[in-house]
Amino acid sequence: MNHQQKNEHDELRARFTAWLETTIYRAKLKYLNRQRPKFEVVSIEELPEDALSVSEKAVYGAVSQSAFDFEEERLAEAFANLPIKRQQILTMLFVEERKPEEIAQLLNCSAQHVYDQRYQALKKLRQALMKGGDKL
Amino acid sequence: MTLLEAVSGSHEALEKILELYAPMINRYSLVNGRLDEDLRQYILIHIALNISKFPM
Numbered sequence: 295m296n297h298q299q300k301n302e303h304d305e306l307r308a309r310f311t312a313w314l315e316t317t318i319y320r321a322k323l324k325y326l327n328r329q330r331p332k333f334e335v336v337s338i339e340e341l342p343e344d345a346l347s348v349s350e351k352a353v354y355g356a357v358s359q360s361a362f363d364f365e366e367e368r369l370a371e372a373f374a375n376l377p378i379k380r381q382q383i384l385t386m387l388f389v390e391e392r393k394p395e396e397i398a399q400l401l402n403c404s405a406q407h408v409y410d411q412r413y414q415a416l417k418k419l420r421q422a423l424m425k426g427g428d429k430l
Numbered sequence: 431m432t433l434l435e436a437v438s439g440s441h442e443a444l445e446k447i448l449e450l451y452a453p454m455i456n457r458y459s460l461v462n463g464r465l466d467e468d469l470r471q472y473i474l475i476h477i478a479l480n481i482s483k484f485p486m
Contacts, residue, residue: 306486310433313484314451314477318458321476325469326461 372422380415383408437484444478 373381379401386392386400387408394408401408435443448455455477459470 306433310484311451311454315454317477317480318455318473321473322458322469324476325472 368423369419372419375422376415376418380411380418383411384415387412434486436481437486439482444481447481448474448477 373384376384383397383401386397387394392400394405394412397408398405432443432446436447455470455473456465459465459467459473461469
């Protein structure tokens, strides 16, 4: 094998190694995704409060009531009127100071969903306060 | 050349390639530090089914 042939052989082998590694990586991802249990996605709005387990309510219900130290009574009221899951997300974000990605993992939803819920919850709170005459 | 033969569909050549790359395959077959035999088999089948797509 002359020098040029050896170079071509090495180049081909390097290309094949890179291709094989990508192929194996994709196969592994596909395999692991199949292994992961699938959950039906249900909108938070559609989820009745009763659907939450007792222990979850005890944990998050208690946290959401007391974790925020509201100086403004109307804000406390507006917060209490939010769906329980949104209260839970706000509590995890602002009291427990968790990252949206972490919350998404805990609640088994996407990080984008957490961002959306935060946006909707803050919007509702803002609206509730503005109705009373204040602007935030 | 073994690679060319494997891509062309030779089972013997494919076996040689899989043997040569066994360390890499085994490394990717680890899940939480343990060898997942099902995953290893899945990877081997995936390679066997796709090796003909390698652009020579």
